Amino acid sequence: MCQWHILHRLDALCASEAAAFDKGHGMHELPIVEDIIRCMDRESGQRGFSRISEIKLSIGELSGMVGECVQMYFDILSEGHSCEGAKLVFEYSPVKFICSSCGREYERSPDFRCPACGGEGIRKRGSGSEFSIKSFEGEP
Numbered sequence: 001m002c003q004w005h006i007l008h009r010l011d012a013l014c015a016s017e018a019a020a021f022d023k024g025h026g027m028h029e030l031p032i033v034e035d036i037i038r039c040m041d042r043e044s045g046q047r048g049f050s051r052i053s054e055i056k057l058s059i060g061e062l063s064g065m066v067g068e069c070v071q072m073y074f075d076i077l078s079e080g081h082s083c084e085g086a087k088l089v090f091e092y093s094p095v096k097f098i099c100s101s102c103g104r105e106y107e108r109s110p111d112f113r114c115p116a117c118g119g120e121g122i123r124k125r126g127s128g129s130e131f132s133i134k135s136f137e138g139e140p
Helices: 015-022 029-047 067-077
Strands: 002-009 051-060 087-093 096-099 105-107 121-123 131-139
Touching (some): 029 067, 029 131
Parallel strands (some): 051 087
Antiparallel strands (some): 051 131, 096 121
16 A cells, blocks of 8 residues: 555635536535545546545635535545545634734634733634645555
C-alpha cells in the first residue's frame, strides 16, 4: 500500500459548482465530489495505482460541506473509477481566531473571546472554510 500526501484545494465556490447551480443541482457537494473523483483518477494514473483505497479530506467547519452528503455522492459517482469503494476519512478543522489584544491564535470559543486574556477575537482569514484532499492511499 502506497500513501501520498497532496493538498488539492477544492474551493467551495468553484466554477463547476456555479454551473451545477445554474443547471438546478441544489447541493454544492455534487460538483466537489466530481472534482475529487477526477483528481483521484488523474493521480492514480500518474502514480501507477490500480485503485485508490483511502482518501483523507480536510473539511473546515464553515465550509458548508456535509460529510454524509459527500459520502453519499461519492458512493454513487465513484462507480467505475479508480477510487470506487475507497474509504473516505473526514478530518474537521475548526475556525481559528486571533486575539485583537494579545495576538494569541486560538480555536473558536463559545463566546468568541480569547481564552488567555478575554480580548475580542478576529477570525483568521480562510480559517474554517477550507476543503481539501489531505492525502490518499493507493494500490499498485
